[in-house]
Amino acid sequence: MSLYTFAKNVVAAILYPVYRIKVVGTENVPDNGPVIICSNHISNFDPPVVGITAPRDIYFMAKEELFNNTFLRGLLTRLHAFPIKRGMKDRNALRQALNILEEGNTLGLFPEGTRNKTGEVGKGLAGAGFFALRSQAYIVPCAIIGPYKPFKQLKVVYGKPIEMEQYRENKVSAKDVTQVIMQEIQKLIDENR
Known part of the structure; x- marks a missing residue:
């Protein structure tokens, strides 16, 4: 068993009961081929929550400062963070993320770039659109519907992949x-609140 799978099982065993996590729409995540899961960002717990609820292993970007510590760098790398x-x-x-997608893997992104503590969806940065246009990945929207309060239900909803071909052909920004x-x-948030 890989460290990723082991960590996923341990984190799931803790977070599922604490936040009574309900997952909807995992069938919308394609079984193979490159996928980008784009989620809103309301808590530091979002990456592990998306990681344990998605049906595929996910690679996440993490702030560079976390990789300054040798032990942490080794651990994060084995947990698919870069x-x-x-x-x-x-x-x-950018190159590493595109390589991950070219190899047919799944990239997890929080397009807002930072947590939005209001619970509302903030403005997204251009990065998610860049990866969507520059790869042939399926783009799967994901909504985390909080709040993160112990023993109150947290819902994670995966939507149908967004059809990207028209945007790529029309050279949309x-x-x-x-x-x-x-x-x-x-x-997804409006439909599943």
């Missing part, structure tokens, strides 16, 4: 594609 420099274009992180993704996440 570093990104925040607040600037990080070509290495990354920023506009991210906006489409954010609208789909908002729709």
Whole structure:
């Protein structure tokens, strides 16, 4: 058993009962081929929650500072995280994310870039649109519907993949594609509150 699978099982055993997690729509995540799961971001717990509820192993970007510690770097790497420099274009992180997708894996993104503590969906950054346009990945919107309160239900909803071909053909901007993704996440929240 890999460290990723072991960690996923341990975290699931803790978080499922504490937050009474209900998962909807995992059948919307394709079984194979590249996938980008785009979720709203309301808590530091979002990455592990998406990680334990998604039917596939997910690679996440994490802030570069976490990789300064040798032990933590080794652990995060084995848990499918890779570093990104925040607040600037990080070509290495972009290349690594595209390679992950080219290999047919799943990339987890929080397009807002930072937590939105109001619970509302914030404005997305262009990064999600960039990866959606530059890869042939399925784009799966995901809504985390809180709050994160012990023994109150937390819902995680996976929507149908967003059809990207028209946006790629019409050379729509990354920023506009991210906006489409954010609208789909908002729709999932509205339909499943």
